[in-house]
Amino acid sequence: MRAVGLILAGGNSHRMRELTRKRAVAAMPLAGSYRAIDFVLSNMSNSHVQKVAVLTQYNARSLNEHLNSSKWWNFGRKQGGLYVFTPTITMDNGYWYRGTADAIFQNLDFLRKCHEPYVIIASGDAVYKMDYNKILEYHIAKKSDITVVCKELDSFEEASRFGTIKMNDSMRIEKFEEKPMVATSNIISTGIYVIRRRLLIDLIEHCAEEGRHNFVTDILIRYKNLKKIYGYKIKDYWSNISTVEAYYQTNMDFLKPEVRNYFFKELPEIYSKVSDLPPAKYNPGAVVKNSIVASGSIINGTVENSILFKKTFVGNNCVIKNSIILNDVYLGDNTYIENCIVESRDTIRANTRHVGENGIKVVVERNERYAL
Amino acid sequence: MLLAGGQGSRLGVLTSKVAKPAVAFGGKYRIIDFPLSNCINSGIDTVGVLTQYQPLRLNTHIGIGIPWDLDRSFGGVSILPPYEKSGSSEWYTGTANAIYQNLDYMETFHPDYVLILSGDHIYKMDYEVMLEYHKANHADVTIAAMPVPMEEASRFGIVVADEDGQITEFQEKPPQPKSNLASMGIYIFNWSVLKESLIMLKAVHGCDFGKHIIPYCHGKGNKLFAYEYNGYWKDVGTLSSYWEANMELIDIIPEFNLYEEFWKIYTNSDTLPPQYISSESVIEKSIISNGCEIYGEVRNCVIGAGVIIGKGSVVRDSIIMQDVTIGDGCVIDKAIIAESTQIGCRCTLGIGSEAPNKLKPSIYSFGLVTIGENSRIPDGIQIGKNTAISGVTVKEDYPNGLLESGETLIKAGEHA
Numbered sequence: 001m002r003a004v005g006l007i008l009a010g011g012n013s014h015r016m017r018e019l020t021r022k023r024a025v026a027a028m029p030l031a032g033s034y035r036a037i038d039f040v041l042s043n044m045s046n047s048h049v050q051k052v053a054v055l056t057q058y059n060a061r062s063l064n065e066h067l068n069s070s071k072w073w074n075f076g077r078k079q080g081g082l083y084v085f086t087p088t089i090t091m092d093n094g095y096w097y098r099g100t101a102d103a104i105f106q107n108l109d110f111l112r113k114c115h116e117p118y119v120i121i122a123s124g125d126a127v128y129k130m131d132y133n134k135i136l137e138y139h140i141a142k143k144s145d146i147t148v149v150c151k152e153l154d155s156f157e158e159a160s161r162f163g164t165i166k167m168n169d170s171m172r173i174e175k176f177e178e179k180p181m182v183a184t185s186n187i188i189s190t191g192i193y194v195i196r197r198r199l200l201i202d203l204i205e206h207c208a209e210e211g212r213h214n215f216v217t218d219i220l221i222r223y224k225n226l227k228k229i230y231g232y233k234i235k236d237y238w239s240n241i242s243t244v245e246a247y248y249q250t251n252m253d254f255l256k257p258e259v260r261n262y263f264f265k266e267l268p269e270i271y272s273k274v275s276d277l278p279p280a281k282y283n284p285g286a287v288v289k290n291s292i293v294a295s296g297s298i299i300n301g302t303v304e305n306s307i308l309f310k311k312t313f314v315g316n317n318c319v320i321k322n323s324i325i326l327n328d329v330y331l332g333d334n335t336y337i338e339n340c341i342v343e344s345r346d347t348i349r350a351n352t353r354h355v356g357e358n359g360i361k362v363v364v365e366r367n368e369r370y371a372l
Numbered sequence: 373m374l375l376a377g378g379q380g381s382r383l384g385v386l387t388s389k390v391a392k393p394a395v396a397f398g399g400k401y402r403i404i405d406f407p408l409s410n411c412i413n414s415g416i417d418t419v420g421v422l423t424q425y426q427p428l429r430l431n432t433h434i435g436i437g438i439p440w441d442l443d444r445s446f447g448g449v450s451i452l453p454p455y456e457k458s459g460s461s462e463w464y465t466g467t468a469n470a471i472y473q474n475l476d477y478m479e480t481f482h483p484d485y486v487l488i489l490s491g492d493h494i495y496k497m498d499y500e501v502m503l504e505y506h507k508a509n510h511a512d513v514t515i516a517a518m519p520v521p522m523e524e525a526s527r528f529g530i531v532v533a534d535e536d537g538q539i540t541e542f543q544e545k546p547p548q549p550k551s552n553l554a555s556m557g558i559y560i561f562n563w564s565v566l567k568e569s570l571i572m573l574k575a576v577h578g579c580d581f582g583k584h585i586i587p588y589c590h591g592k593g594n595k596l597f598a599y600e601y602n603g604y605w606k607d608v609g610t611l612s613s614y615w616e617a618n619m620e621l622i623d624i625i626p627e628f629n630l631y632e633e634f635w636k637i638y639t640n641s642d643t644l645p646p647q648y649i650s651s652e653s654v655i656e657k658s659i660i661s662n663g664c665e666i667y668g669e670v671r672n673c674v675i676g677a678g679v680i681i682g683k684g685s686v687v688r689d690s691i692i693m694q695d696v697t698i699g700d701g702c703v704i705d706k707a708i709i710a711e712s713t714q715i716g717c718r719c720t721l722g723i724g725s726e727a728p729n730k731l732k733p734s735i736y737s738f739g740l741v742t743i744g745e746n747s748r749i750p751d752g753i754q755i756g757k758n759t760a761i762s763g764v765t766v767k768e769d770y771p772n773g774l775l776e777s778g779e780t781l782i783k784a785g786e787h788a
Binding site: 031032033034255257260263264269270271272274276278279280281282283284286287288289290291292293294295296298304307 | 398399400439622624630631636637638639641644645646647648649650651652653654655656657658659660661662663665670675
């Protein structure tokens with residue numbers, strides 16, 4: 001085991017609107033049966049990274065619960081393991097995580113006690129498949145201090161959501177702008193970094209001494225010319241779900257056979273916590289077209305171009321179009337849902353109509369549900 | 373003690389390579405999941421699973437019992453195959469003989485009560501309630517029995533009980549049944565009573581609970597009680613009852629409800645991705661498991677995990693097990709297709725008359741097409757009813773591209 005994994009899953013994203021009221025972005029349900037963090041965890045495990053620490057903070061309850069056992073992702077317990085670090089009060093420190101670097105600083109003991117020479121830092125809210133060993137090999141070959149995995153986007157506008165990068169011919173990063181007002185490059189940082197453990201500890205300690213708390217602005221950008229920071233470009237599917245639109249689009253991408261084949265049919269697999277639900281049931285009246293349906297669902301109505309997460313109940317004569325219905329939703333008879341994301345555990349009464357007129361509507365409806 | 377050693381020969385090619393309790397049911401489950409889930413839901417944390425016939429699939433499926441919370445530091449699930457001893461060594465010759473050979477296993481736990489179950493029935497039962505009944509009556513043996521229609525009673529082992537539930541008489545498949553309570557093959561014994569009767573009858577060849585142990589206990593004056601069970605219970609030992617029980621799951625309100633929160637059925641499922649239904653698909657009254665990609669029509673079916681059904685195919689009234697691929701343009705009627713089989717394009721299954729199967733008419737005679745696991749059917753083949761196919765078949769195996777109704781096609785190395 002050459003690397004230990006560090007997953008930053010503590011942040012909030014206001015552009016997720018009502019969806020983050022219930023859970024951290026890394027715990028967002030994805031592709032019917034998964035949660036966002038399953039992708040990075042599976043990548044870590046499939047890259048033979050046996051020890052992973054997940055730093056959680058914002059709305060951590062459901063994320064912590066999801067991560068209750070290392071065995072779902074095949075992390076060991078004796079050699080390695082899955083650690084979940086939510087901020088805790090100690091003699092020296094009563095702060096919440098004040099930034100990405102501060103989050104690592106407050107857990108520096110964990111890193112000091114590790115023996116692995118390298119650290120792979122990733123975020124918990126991106127959907128992709130990656131063998132981190134390839135990046136590690138590249139990092140070692142380039143004699144790089146920090147390697148940043150980056151991706152070329154289709155447009156400059158999209159790039160302004162992220163950290164944009166300009167590299168020279170030998171892939172050394174020369175310019176790094178975090179969420180620029182006007183993007184001058186369409187190459188973005190995916191938030192995946194490879195760094196030598198001892199160097200990381202050094203840099204984080206320096207950061208803390210200076211009262212600085214952000215990994216990107218206070219380490220990557222500040223040390224851009226002092227340390228050798230290289231970019232590693234990826235071409236495969238990569239998506240980040242920190243806005244409602246990006247979340248919607250990423251889910252809908254799974255309706256495409258290429259995306260499904262890439263993630264589900266090609267090895268290695270994506271793992272998640274098993275939920276013991278019965279198969280999906282299609283009753284008379286069910287008309288399902290171009291949709292993804294997860295287990296435990298019972299369908300009596302029409303579902304088109306949509307994603308039904310686990311345990312969805314679709315009542316008689318319902319019409320669901322171009323929508324995402326999250327876990328455990330009850331849709332009463334005759335409801336009409338178009339262009340929406342329906343929050344998990346909602347109960348939608350009969351004859352309700354929700355249409356996302358200008359963009360995607362997030363539906364949160366908590367009504368009384370009678371046990372069936 | 374869960375008896376899971378039987379072949380289930382009346383399931384034909386479905387059990388040629390696996391024991392009956394390992395046969396798939398309800399899409400994602402296996403038959404043994406039902407008694408195992410009943411155990412953990414009833415609070416039983418020590419289960420011995422007795423295997424004998426083709427146990428590989430069962431062993432892999434059960435593993436160390438994680439899905440049923442039976443991975444315990446003390447107790448938990450143990451797989452108990454027959455093993456060589458320094459004195460005599462023999463296979464399990466009967467239900468009671470199998471339990472007798474595992475007396476040492478049971479002794480390590482010093483139980484007060486032993487529950488004997490079989491691994492090939494579909495039902496939900498709280499064994500704790502049956503145990504309370506057993507204790508309240510100070511019984512030595514309690515037998516679970518369920519009322520069956522009087523006209524059918526002559527097919528079963530019948531128990532005759534008085535108003536308090538105490539058993540007065542046994543009738544094995546009686547032409548004139550005196551009661552309609554059929555024994556379910558589920559027994560609770562006081563440990564001492566079980567031990568004594570097993571040791572006493574150890575020399576009986578093919579020692580069986582129903583035939584030997586229970587009549588012995590009754591004759592000795594032990595207190596035997598009948599515990600009446602009124603829920604859904606199905607012995608899926610024949611192809612017809614197996615097919616019917618699966619089909620019952622897709623009723624609008626099925627009698628056996630997999631969807632209730634209260635009594636969950638757990639299984640060792642490894643398929644996570646959700647299913648995809650294409651824009652050309654039509655799904656009617658079916659249950660479909662995870663990982664499927666459906667591009668055709670599915671009507672009245674039970675579909676297992678990871679099944680791919682090609683464009684333009686129509687599958688009706690069938691049970692398709694895990695990882696089967698069905699090509700484009702097929703028409704499949706009333707078929708049971710076992711795991712990992714590949715059906716080519718433009719095949720038609722289940723056509724023609726219901727001529728009884730020539731090789732094994734008693735097994736394959738319900739109008740079904742039965743295809744064993746890992747089989748392959750090439751493109752453009754037509755297959756009649758009451759047929760059985762097993763193995764990788766090629767065009768040359770089908771004269772005129774047709775397997776007539778009543779025929780059997782078993783490739784070398786496979787068994788019917």
